[in-house]
Amino acid sequence: MRHIISTLLENESGALSRVAGLFSARGYNIESLTVAPTEDPSLSRMTIVTSGSDDVIEQITKQLNKLVDVVKVVDLSEAPHIERELMLIKVRATGKDREEMKRMAEIFRGRILDVTDATYTIELTGNGEKLDAFIEGLDRAAILETVRTGASGIARGERVLKV
Amino acid sequence: MEISGAEIVIKCLQAEGVEYVFGYPGGAVLVIYDELFKQDKVKHVLVRHEQGAAHAADGYSRASQKTGVCLVTSGPGVTNAVTGIATAYMDSIPMVVITGQVPTHAIGQDAFQEVDAVGITRPCVKHNFLVKDVRALAPTIKKAFYLARTGRPGPVLVDIPKDVTLATCEFEYPDSIPMRSYNPVIKGHPGQIRKAAQLLLEAQRPMVYTGGGVVLSEAAPQLLRLMKLLGFPVTNTLMGLGGYPGTDPQFIGMLGMHGTYEANMAMQHCDVLLAVGARFDDRVIGNPAHFGSVPRKIVHIDIDPSSISKRVRVDVPIVGHVPDVLEDLIRQLEPQISKLDAQALKSWWAQIELWRARDCLRYDRASEIIKPQHVIEKLYEVTGGDAFITSDVGQHQMWAAQFYKFAKPRRWINSGGLGTMGFGLPAAMGVQLANPGATVACVTGEASFMMCMQELSTCKQYRLPIKVVNLNNRYMGMVRQWQQFFHGNRYSESYMDALPDFVKLAEACGHIGVQVEKPADVEPALREAFKRKDDLVLLDFLTDQTENVFPMVPGGKGMSEMILAEEL
Numbered sequence: 173m174r175h176i177i178s179t180l181l182e183n184e185s186g187a188l189s190r191v192a193g194l195f196s197a198r199g200y201n202i203e204s205l206t207v208a209p210t211e212d213p214s215l216s217r218m219t220i221v222t223s224g225s226d227d228v229i230e231q232i233t234k235q236l237n238k239l240v241d242v243v244k245v246v247d248l249s250e251a252p253h254i255e256r257e258l259m260l261i262k263v264r265a266t267g268k269d270r271e272e273m274k275r276m277a278e279i280f281r282g283r284i285l286d287v288t289d290a291t292y293t294i295e296l297t298g299n300g301e302k303l304d305a306f307i308e309g310l311d312r313a314a315i316l317e318t319v320r321t322g323a324s325g326i327a328r329g330e331r332v333l334k335v
Numbered sequence: 336m337e338i339s340g341a342e343i344v345i346k347c348l349q350a351e352g353v354e355y356v357f358g359y360p361g362g363a364v365l366v367i368y369d370e371l372f373k374q375d376k377v378k379h380v381l382v383r384h385e386q387g388a389a390h391a392a393d394g395y396s397r398a399s400q401k402t403g404v405c406l407v408t409s410g411p412g413v414t415n416a417v418t419g420i421a422t423a424y425m426d427s428i429p430m431v432v433i434t435g436q437v438p439t440h441a442i443g444q445d446a447f448q449e450v451d452a453v454g455i456t457r458p459c460v461k462h463n464f465l466v467k468d469v470r471a472l473a474p475t476i477k478k479a480f481y482l483a484r485t486g487r488p489g490p491v492l493v494d495i496p497k498d499v500t501l502a503t504c505e506f507e508y509p510d511s512i513p514m515r516s517y518n519p520v521i522k523g524h525p526g527q528i529r530k531a532a533q534l535l536l537e538a539q540r541p542m543v544y545t546g547g548g549v550v551l552s553e554a555a556p557q558l559l560r561l562m563k564l565l566g567f568p569v570t571n572t573l574m575g576l577g578g579y580p581g582t583d584p585q586f587i588g589m590l591g592m593h594g595t596y597e598a599n600m601a602m603q604h605c606d607v608l609l610a611v612g613a614r615f616d617d618r619v620i621g622n623p624a625h626f627g628s629v630p631r632k633i634v635h636i637d638i639d640p641s642s643i644s645k646r647v648r649v650d651v652p653i654v655g656h657v658p659d660v661l662e663d664l665i666r667q668l669e670p671q672i673s674k675l676d677a678q679a680l681k682s683w684w685a686q687i688e689l690w691r692a693r694d695c696l697r698y699d700r701a702s703e704i705i706k707p708q709h710v711i712e713k714l715y716e717v718t719g720g721d722a723f724i725t726s727d728v729g730q731h732q733m734w735a736a737q738f739y740k741f742a743k744p745r746r747w748i749n750s751g752g753l754g755t756m757g758f759g760l761p762a763a764m765g766v767q768l769a770n771p772g773a774t775v776a777c778v779t780g781e782a783s784f785m786m787c788m789q790e791l792s793t794c795k796q797y798r799l800p801i802k803v804v805n806l807n808n809r810y811m812g813m814v815r816q817w818q819q820f821f822h823g824n825r826y827s828e829s830y831m832d833a834l835p836d837f838v839k840l841a842e843a844c845g846h847i848g849v850q851v852e853k854p855a856d857v858e859p860a861l862r863e864a865f866k867r868k869d870d871l872v873l874l875d876f877l878t879d880q881t882e883n884v885f886p887m888v889p890g891g892k893g894m895s896e897m898i899l900a901e902e903l
C-alpha cells in the first residue's frame with residue numbers, strides 16, 4: 173500500500189543522507205522525497221512517499237524515529253490529508269497545437285509561466301494523479317521536458333505536526 | 336581563557352572520566368596527541384592496527400559497562416577502524432570514536448588521507464558528527480557520550496578536522512545537553528505490563544528467552560528474581576550468556592543455530608514466550624515462518640521499539656529500560672503468583688527434562704586426539720568458572736559458548752552480531768585493562784587469531800597477562816563444517832597450508848608459547864599457564880580436525896529441525 177510519511181528533522185547537514193541511507197540500506201521503496209526548512213529554520217520538513225505491507229511501514233516509521241536527527245514522524249495516510257505536487261512542463265506550442273496547449277493548461281488550472289514562439293512552459297499543481305492525467309492528455313511528442321517536485325502533504329483539520 | 340580544540344578534546348575526555356583511550360596517531364590527530372602527551376589523567380593505549388583500537392575499546396566497554404573510547408587519524412586510520420565500529424554497532428556497545436579529518440578548507444578536495452568518515456560510517460554508528468567549528472566541539476563530545484550510553488547503546492563517531500583542533504575558544508563542558516529529537520523511553524507501559532503478567536500466569540508451557548539487552552542494561556539481578564518467582568525455564572542467546580547463571584537448574588542452555596536441543600525444542604513448543612532484550616535474529620529463531628507456524632503468545636521487552644515485531648509479530652510489546660520493566664513486572668506478579676498452573680508447569684518441566692536427557696552436547700571423551708570441547712571444559716574448571724572469556728568467530732566460539740557456564744554478566748565477550756574474526760585478542764586487551772588482576776582468556780582459532788595477531792606486541796608493551804587458548808584445527812573449522820554438510824565435502828580454501836609456529840610467534844613478541852598435543856596434557860598445561868599471573872601465555876592446542884559443532888539448525892530451517900551429532 174502507498175503511504176505518505178511526514179517527518180520533522182533537525183536542519184543539520186547530513187540529515188537527508190541519513191534518511192536516504194536508511195531507505196536504501198533496509199531496502200525500503202522511495203517513490204518520492206521532498207525536503208525544505210520550515211518556518212523554524214532549525215527544522216526541516218520531509219515528505220516521503222513509500223509503499224509496503226503494514227509490517228514494513230511500521231518498521232519504516234520506527235526506524236525513522238530511531239534516527240537521532242528525526243524529531244517527529246507521522247504517517248499522513250492514516251487520516252484525511254491533503255497532498256500536493258508541483259510540475260513544470262515545457263511543451264511544443266506551434267501551429268494549431270498552440271491554442272490546444274493553452275486550453276489544456278486552463279482545464280487543469282495550470283499557468284503558463286514562459287512563452288516562446290515555439291514553446292510554453294506550464295506550471296501545474298495538484299496531487300500526483302492530476303499531474304499524471306495532464307501528461308496522459310498530451311501528445312507525447314509535444315512534451316519537451318518535465319520536472320516534478322514529488323508530493324508534499326499535510327493533515328486535514330486541526331491536526332498539526334509541530335515540535 | 337581560550338584553549339585549542341585539541342586541548343578541549345582532552346578536557347572533555349577527562350570530564351567524562353575516561354581512563355583509557357585506545358588509538359593510533361597520524362597527521363590529522365597530531366595536535367590531539369600533543370595534548371595527550373602534556374597530561375597524565377587520560378592514558379593512551381597504542382595498538383598495532385586501528386581495528387585493534389576499536390575492538391579494544393569495545394572489549395573495555397563490554398567488560399566494564401563504561402563507554403569505550405578510541406582515537407584514530409583520518410583516511411586509512413578511519414577505514415581500518417570501520418570493522419571494529421561495525422562490530423560494536425551490531426552488538427549495541429557504547430563507544431565514542433574520535434577521528435581526525437583533513438582541514439575544513441581541504442574537505443572535498445581529495446586531500447591527502449581524506450575520506451568521508453561520516454559517510455563511510457553512517458550505516459554502522461548510532462550517530463556521527465563532523466565538527467566544523469571549535470565552539471561546537473565540547474557540546475558535540477558531550478552529545479556523543481550521552482548518545483553512546485543511553486537508550487539502545489552504540490558507537491558514536493566525532494570527526495574533527497585538523498584546523499578545528501588548532502583553533503581556540505573558551506572551554507566549558509556542559510552538564511547536560513537537551514536534545515529534542517532524542518528521548519529514549521525508559522518506563523514500560525503499565526497496561527502492557529499488566530497484560531504480560533496475565534499471560535505469564537496463564538501459561539501452560541512458558542519459556543523465557545533473554546539476550547544481550549539484559550547484560551547491557553545490568554538487568555541480571557531482576558531477571559534472576561523474576562525467574563525464581565516464576566520457576567520457568569530460561570535460555571540465553573549467544574549475546575545474553577551470563578545474563579542468567581549458566582549453572583542454575585532453570586537454565587536450559589543457549590538457543591539458536593548451535594543452541595541446545597532442549598532450549599530450541601522448548602522455544603518451538605512453548606505457549607507463552609517472554610523475550611527480554613533480545614531481537615529474534617536469524618541465527619536465533621532460524622526460519623521465522625517455521626517459528627510462526629506454532630501458535631504462541633509473545634511478550635517482548637526491549638529498549639528499542641524497532642526491535643519489536645521486526646522479524647516476529649509479538650502480542651504484548653513493552654518498550655522500556657529492561658531492569659525497570661522487570662521490576663514492575665515482578666511487582667505485578669508477586670501478589671498473584673499462586674495463580675500459576677503448577678500441574679501444567681510440572682508436566683512441561685518433565686517434557687523439558689526428556690529433551691535434556693538427549694545430552695545433545697555429548698562428545699567422544701575417550702578420543703586420543705584433543706577434543707576442543709574438552710579444552711573448554713578444562714578451561715572452565717581451571718579458572719573456577721570465573722574468568723573473562725573473549726572469543727573470535729567460528730567453531731571455537733560456539734564451543735566456548737556451549738561449554739563454559741557463565742555465572743555472571745559481562746564475562747562472555749564475543750562478536751555475536753557482526754561475527755568478526757580478529758575480535759578476540761584486542762577485545763581481551765580492553766577487558767584486561769578494565770579489570771586489572773582478573774583472569775582473562777581469549778578462546779580463538781588459528782585463522783581468527785591471525786587477523787589481529789599483531790596485537791601480541793601491544794600486550795607486551797602494556798604487560799597484559801592474557802591467556803590465549805588457540806583451538807588449532809588447521810582449518811577454518813566453521814567454514815569446513817558447512818562445506819562438509821552443505822557443499823559435498825568440497826573444502827574450498829578452508830585449509831591453511833602454511834601456518835606459523837604459534838609458539839615461536841608468541842616468543843617473538845616476548846611472550847610464552849606452549850604447544851599441547853595430547854588430551855592428558857590439556858589440564859596441566861592450562862594450570863601451568865594460569866599460574867603465571869604476569870605473563871601472556873599462548874596455548875596452542877592441536878585439536879581434532881574433523882570435529883563439528885552440534886546441535887546445528889541449518890540455515891533457513893526451523894528451530895526444532897536440528898542436526899544432532901548421532902544423526903550424522
Ligand SMILES: Cc1ncc(C[n+]2csc(CCOP(=O)(O)OP(=O)(O)O)c2C)c(N)n1
Nearest residue numbers: 729730731754756780781782783811812813
Ligand atoms: C572477518 C571475517 N572473515 C570471514 C568470516 C567467515 N568465517 C566465519 S568462521 C570462519 C572460520 C574461522 O576459523 P578459525 O578462526 O580457525 O576457527 P574455527 O572455526 O576453526 O574454530 C570464517 C572464515 C568471518 N566471520 N569474519
